[in-house]
Amino acid sequence: MTSETDSAKPPVAPADQTPSATTNDVPAFGWSGYAERVNGRFAMIGFLAVLLVEALSHDTFLHWSGLVP
Template structure:
């Protein structure tokens, strides 16, 4: 038995740009990952990040 086709179009939200909850959550998670990776690099090499990058 086939399913009936919908008779109305779904009400989809318009895409959001700029500051919104999803973008803020994504940026926060990326910042946390970057911070943890920086700590891991400093711990494993015994040098600070600037030294590791050759800036100091």
């Protein structure tokens, strides 16, 4: 039987794979926690880039990029 403290421990990476530099997650493709965390970080960077373009150009991103006349 496992106690609550045993279930709260992060998963340990197999010997042939090294964990991420910031977490104990093993980098993996697909619907893994690591992949979702990386995708979220890239989405935040992209959103910040759009805000920066709009702030510097004083125009909407869609108009600045030529998608809307």
